[in-house]
Amino acid sequence: MKHTFVLFLSLILLILPGCSAEKSSAETAKKTLTIYSTMSTDSERDTFRKLAAAFEKEHRDIRVSLHFPGNDYENMMRVRMAANDLPDLFDTHGWGKIRYGEYTADLRDMDWTQDLDPNLNSILKNKSGKVYAYPINQAKDGLAYNRNILDQYGIDPPETMDDFMKALRMIKEKSKGSIVPFWFAGYDKSSFAQYYDQFATPLLITDPAHNEKKQLTNGTFHWSKFTYLSDTLKQMQKEKLLNIDAVTAKKSQLIELMAQNKIAFTMQGGTLGQDVAQINSKVKVGIIPTPAIHAGDDPIWIGGERYTLAAWKDSPHVKEAKEFISFMARPANAKQMAEATSLPSGLTNVKADIFYANDYDHYRDVKVEPYFDRLYLPNGMWDVLGTAGQELAADILTPQEISKKLGREYKRLREQSETQGAENNE
Structure with missing residues (x-):
């Protein structure tokens, strides 16, 4: 019996490596x-x-x-x-x-x-x-907004920057300051970078009379023309149309505040609407294209x-x-x-x-424009835009100083990119 077991065990040991080898193969x-x-x-x-x-x-x-x-x-x-x-x-x-x-x-x-x-x-x-x-x-990025608030105050979704500013002022006035007209999660600097990047396209690209594609591409763009966006953001802050904690607020706060009807507009899209609905199904979040800046121009999606x-x-x-x-x-x-x-x-x-x-x-007929930084700015400018927004909102730099800083960084990063490109081609 003992010899039979040893023979059986030997056969098993012979078979197993073969199976393993087949599986491994x-x-x-x-x-x-x-x-x-x-x-x-x-x-x-x-x-x-x-x-x-x-x-x-x-x-x-x-x-x-x-x-x-x-x-x-x-x-x-x-x-x-x-x-x-x-x-x-x-x-x-x-x-x-x-x-x-x-x-x-x-x-x-x-x-x-x-x-x-x-x-x-x-x-x-x-x-x-x-x-x-x-x-x-x-991606189709624009402005996310609280439908309930706009309906309550009889405000149409804005199509121009002028209409947007009027809407923000009306929300502040009619809510007596209880609702934040335009909310930023500035602790993450990408919130400010998104503002600059998204509104740069209607400012500098889509309107034929203000088209700076060539200058941005060949490096001759005058950054004083960018100051409008900083001026506008600073004006919003001065009029208390932004959240007081715009520099320190975190994205994690957004969903809960929107679900409590405390925010009218924000730049956050993605899953915001459905996330808010899970907390408060009565709050309806919508999204609209980025408003036009120049008279006669049309709203656009950015993406x-x-x-x-x-x-x-x-x-x-x-x-x-x-x-x-x-x-x-x-x-x-x-x-x-x-x-x-x-x-x-x-x-x-x-x-x-x-x-x-x-x-x-x-808004299916609204044109989609590529992200501004991906076409017209050197690699690394996104972080610069975000930091600039934080510095503006924190009163560290003025709108004019922001433009000068962006111009310096734009030149530095372009030169760095060209140098790296030359090295890679050697």
């Missing part, structure tokens, strides 16, 4: 697609993970490795670009052409490109027709690409990367991702059920 045979994304919320990431798992079930020979580096994303990608060692698929987060263009495979031959929203053409395509990335969704998938042109798995993009571009899958991110799809054949769907439909 099967796993090794799989091709791994590495994907880096800037998605930040749990709902966005969870939906992306579920779709990636569904793709793996359809493609047994492909494994998907998802990465969400968070705040380290940009620095990580710069290092990888310098080494020409990018992920198989990656998020261009607004820089599809300018920053990542030379690293991306051309996607023009893919079926979904026939349904690419024309608003994204200037951002994701070049003149020869190259398509740089697949848009998982698209373009938000989350994307670009394929690294030198990836050993470009074919598989395109298969994954095709999978994500299926209408049902594209709809899931758009709804998870609370933003419109980048495809015209996908209608997502998102919180601001009615607003986006109402």
